[in-house]
Amino acid sequence: MRLLVIEDDATLRESLVAKLADAGFAVEQAGDGKEGLYFALEYPIDLAIIDLGLPEISGLDIIRQARDQGKTYPILILTARDRWQDKVDGLDAGADDYVVKPFQFEEVSARVNALLRRSGGWASSTMTAGPVSLDMSRQELTVNDSMIELTSFEYKIIEYLMIRAGEVISKTELTERLYDQDFERDSNVIEVFIGRLRKKMDPDNTIKPIETLRGRGYRFALDRGHSD
């Protein structure tokens, strides 16, 4: 999942970015409104965390312009004033949720996860599709109630595919969304990770959770909800 953090306070921004990266997100960051707007409009991102009081262009303007340009990713606003006026203005402009400063990182993390789930149409923090279940808050994957040990990248891939369950995700998109900008992008690595995931989740090749669509990408193929 690729997140965008737009916050003018360098200390806060870097700390937030570091923690989000630790939580397994690829994170882009911007220190002012102008740079932030560029990222918000031009980069493929899954969620944006935007501070309302930004230099150059305000957070509200960035949200409005992103929505005007047809960007549908969830937006979490960081606001220093916790008056309802500011919250409603932000939500009205197109944001999906807010966090009031000073916040605990856990609060931001929980809201980010909730928004990502919601954007994929999942209602609870545990996404269940047939025998496969993924708890985003604990970052745990179980298949037939057995816990599956995953590496950080394997987790990122299955989380992304499950959030977008049913949608075809191209290798390029997966690469963009899961790798940090600085990493060398190699789509073959994705194939390796997908192969490993299949082995771990479905060693007998019976449930076939990840489908390969030749020339198009991958799809999490299991129906949402518990299997009978």
Place this chain on the structure above:
Amino acid sequence: MSSLSARLLVSVSVLLIFFFGVTIVVLDTAFRSAGEQAQKDILDGQLMALLAAAEPSSEGVLVMPPDLHEPRFGTIDSGLYAQLRDVGGAVVWHSRSALDFDMPGGPTPRSGLRLFQQESVADGTVFLTLTLAVQWEFPDGALRPFEFKIAESLDSFNAQIAQFRRQLFGWFGAVALIMLLSISVMLRRLLRPLRRIENEIVEIEEGDRQSLSGQFPTELTGVARNMNLLIDSERARSDRYRVTLDNLAHSLKTPLAAMRALLGQGPSGEFAERFDEQIERMDEIVRYQLRKPAASKADKFALTAVPVGREVERLVDGLNKVYHEKQPTIETNISAGMQFRGDSGDFLEVAGNLLDNA
């Protein structure tokens, strides 16, 4: 007296009473003088007629004819009386009208002089009298003194004066009333722009209007313009206050958030907990200051009419987004056109807390 109309009407009334009063006095005096002079002239004419009618007799007395030219001398109690006295004061002759009349006895003028007087009789009736003392030359060449006196009741004259005064007061009263009514109507018309300014200010205070319309008479354009400037500066002050608070919030709460984030990166323990407590305290203090209402009664002109329905709808949309997973059911039943007079931020704060707590 706070009303301009009342002040003007009272001032005009005082002026009217003064000038009309002076006019009435002048006219009354002139009319009375002219009337009195006419009375004197008539009396003088009557006296001349008596002198002409008197005939000296060989006995040394003046003889008056039984019928005089003026018929009122021949009618008892007609109001016009004549008397002729000799040098001893004895009545030599009196007109038929003076049969039951006691001629007031005033002083006798010197021979050849006329004396006009106003004299009263026993019943209080006032008379204008004319007395003339003459030396009458008889055929024997002797000169004998006589005194002619004519009295005319002033009742009729006084009644005319009273009638004239009544008419004078009546007409001037009517004119004054019409003038006051006209001025009152004129004032209503003249002061209409002032009333419009007043109404528009009330509308601004109630939030139904943003500024005074610019369509006022030239004399009031400056007032309206300055009033609009005052209103704008009030609003700007209110906005500045809000922006200052926003900046304050941003400049205080962001470092607090950064401190908390840095704290989270270090090892947890008693120090971290106590440090976090202090951050929480600082946050509470800042939040308390920021929650003060944006608008107060003193900022009358900064108040606006907040459409309750629209703001609650925005709030409900926001809450539905935030509490998406809980799927809240929020039903609103707000009368169309309902307004909150104040600051929209303050209204959202109250309504937002209420809905959020619910």
